[in-house]
Amino acid sequence: MTTVAECLPLARKACDYLTASPDPYHAVNNAATKLRVAGFECLQARKPFAGKMRPGGKYYYTQDDTAIVAFTIGTQLDVDRPYGFKIIAGHTDSPNLRVKPRSKRTSAGECVQLAVECYGGGLWHTWFDRDLDERAAFRVNKEDHLQPIIGTKSVLEEEAKEQLQDGWTEFQEPELLSLISAELGVEAKCIVDFDLCLFDMQPAAIAGIKSEFVHSGRLDNLATCFVSVEALLTHAESSLAGDTDISIVILFDHEEVGSGSTTGACSPIMSEAVRRISSALSPKSTEDFHSAILRQSFCLSIDMAHALHPNYSNKHEKGHAPELNKGIVIKTNRNQRYATSLISDHILREVARRESLTPPQAFVVRNDCGCGSTIGPTLAQNTGIRTVDAGMPQLSMHSCRETMGTMDLMNGLQLFLAFFNHFREVDNQLSEGYCCDIEQR
Structure with missing residues (x-):
């Protein structure tokens, strides 16, 4: 055995x-x-x-x-x-959260949020208080309560670069485009579209008293x-x-x-x-x-x-x-x-x-x-x-x-x-x- x-x-x-x-x-x-x-x-x-x-x-x-x-x-x-x-x-x-085609979301207060869509039948309450990252080739009220926070307005506005207004980027969160362009090593204007999936940044791990479980x-x-x-x-x-x-x-x-x-x-x-x-x-x-x-x-x-x-x-x-x-x-x-x-x-x-x-x-x-x-x-x-x-x-x-x-x-x-x-x-x-x-x- x-x-x-x-x-x-x-x-x-x-x-x-x-x-x-x-x-x-x-x-x-x-x-x-x-x-x-x-x-x-x-x-x-x-x-x-x-x-x-x-x-x-x-x-x-x-x-x-x-x-x-x-x-x-x-x-x-x-x-x-x-x-x-x-x-x-x-x-x-x-199941995960996926960034909507127009990622910019009007938020109350100081926090800046992304507009996301629920993909599949996830247990969405388990996504709260998680460190989320994005990757791609990118009865909770799913519309109001699952929009992730990516930063605060005062800090982002202070560091924000001039946003392109070309009919697509004007609907995107500027800092999201900056993040993607930095990751890819290209200018933001070179990005024509995206498919972004959010995920928990905690890596997969072996656990249990005798290492009998895998968590991921x-x-x-x-x-x-x-x-x-x-x-x-x-x-x-x-x-x-x-x-x-x-x-x-x-x-x-x-x-x-x-x-x-x-x-x-x-x-x-x-x-x-x-x-x-x-x-x-x-x-x-x-x-x-x-x-x-x-x-x-x-x-x-x-x-x-x-x-x-x-x-x-x-x-x-x-x-x-x-x-x-x-x-x-x-x-x-x-x-x-x-x-x-x-x-x-x-x-x-x-x-x-x-x-x-x-x-x-x-x-x-x-x-x-x-x-x-x-x-x-x-x-x-x-x-x-x-x-x-x-x-x-x-x-x-x-x-x-x-x-x-x-x-x-x-x-x-x-x-x-x-x-x-x-x-x-x-x-x-x-x-x-x-x-x-x-x-x-």
């Missing part, structure tokens, strides 16, 4: 990634950097993929800087026979982003030679607000990736060939799960209350708020069993509570690919600062690697057994 001490190196790497990734832009850029350093080739998504890839290759590309697709092609993949895509899907966004903002869902990329990197280094399929990680944006964007799970990113990659490898492939590939594929939709809180244990269904440091959670909802099915649940559990890993926990929401959702059902209905919704357990989801178990980072990494390594054999045996059972009946 893995110990906390054995999990600490991975947890420290996760903390570094979390601290360095305050928004989707940085999350994707940092993931791309890790892939590039590991020898993954960057593809230009605006150009054809034909002739750009081969079995044994490692590739990635991005979509609008906030979504990323990374994949490896098994050395033993036969391009003339249907193969499968082993998919891990997650999302790069988290954006665990939902950057912990998944980190672990899934680490799993793909490890798989590429150790298991690519014997792989007969394609292992792929897809990280979407805008899950927290419904996924309905060019970078969200409602977009054609995943179905397009499968089609473009398979067509590039097999230029003569037909629609029937592509459909066979979809039927041989499988998706792990990974999003953080609500762990049992000792102070609110009545919020969980008895028998379906995941605990920290006890392994990945499989989420089920018969009303299809989660995409998990009988078959997809079994496949993930069997993958874990073959590596003697911590068995996945089970989560079902109480009958008297509403059930959340994630990208799994959207991906399943858009592609027809079998999907299981799962995730690492955490406390304080959507808080400005969240908590998860140190060991669950390793539990996630081990399970994702087992999925890449054992899915094909599990699926083949399951398909053979199912066909035999039908024939006997």
Whole structure:
């Protein structure tokens, strides 16, 4: 059994990634950097993929800087026979405060404030009295009570430079533009627009008497982003030679607000990736060939799960209350708020069993509570690919600062690697057994 001490190196790497990734832009850029350093080739998504890839290759590309697709092609993949895509899907966004297009806000008294918009379903009361910074590529009354203070009028006016009046900058807080221009090393007049996300400046940290917890903002869902990329990197280094399929990680944006964007799970990113990659490898492939590939594929939709809180244990269904440091959670909802099915649940559990890993926990929401959702059902209905919704357990989801178990980072990494390594054999045996059972009946 893995110990906390054995999990600490991975947890420290996760903390570094979390601290360095305050928004989707940085999350994707940092993931791309890790892939590039590991020898993954960057593809230009605006150009054809034909002739750009081969079995044994490692590739990635991005979509609008906030979504990323990374994949490896098994050395033993036969391009003339249907193969499968082993998919891990997650999302790069988290609830936060975002600066409005017109950042200047008229404030009473001495304080100078920024106009911000609430993004996603955050626990907004946890954002009070925090040291906030901004990064980008930038029942509380959310309109009146969540506007952050950036300074005082007397000091800012004393040091303020002449403001440009060009139709855009006149609606921006001058000191905000000065801050951005200084950070970028350009004049304020060179800034044409921004997308700024506010975040808590406190870095991610390992805590607990035995270092059994990780505290950070954006665990939902950057912990998944980190672990899934680490799993793909490890798989590429150790298991690519014997792989007969394609292992792929897809990280979407805008899950927290419904996924309905060019970078969200409602977009054609995943179905397009499968089609473009398979067509590039097999230029003569037909629609029937592509459909066979979809039927041989499988998706792990990974999003953080609500762990049992000792102070609110009545919020969980008895028998379906995941605990920290006890392994990945499989989420089920018969009303299809989660995409998990009988078959997809079994496949993930069997993958874990073959590596003697911590068995996945089970989560079902109480009958008297509403059930959340994630990208799994959207991906399943858009592609027809079998999907299981799962995730690492955490406390304080959507808080400005969240908590998860140190060991669950390793539990996630081990399970994702087992999925890449054992899915094909599990699926083949399951398909053979199912066909035999039908024939006997």
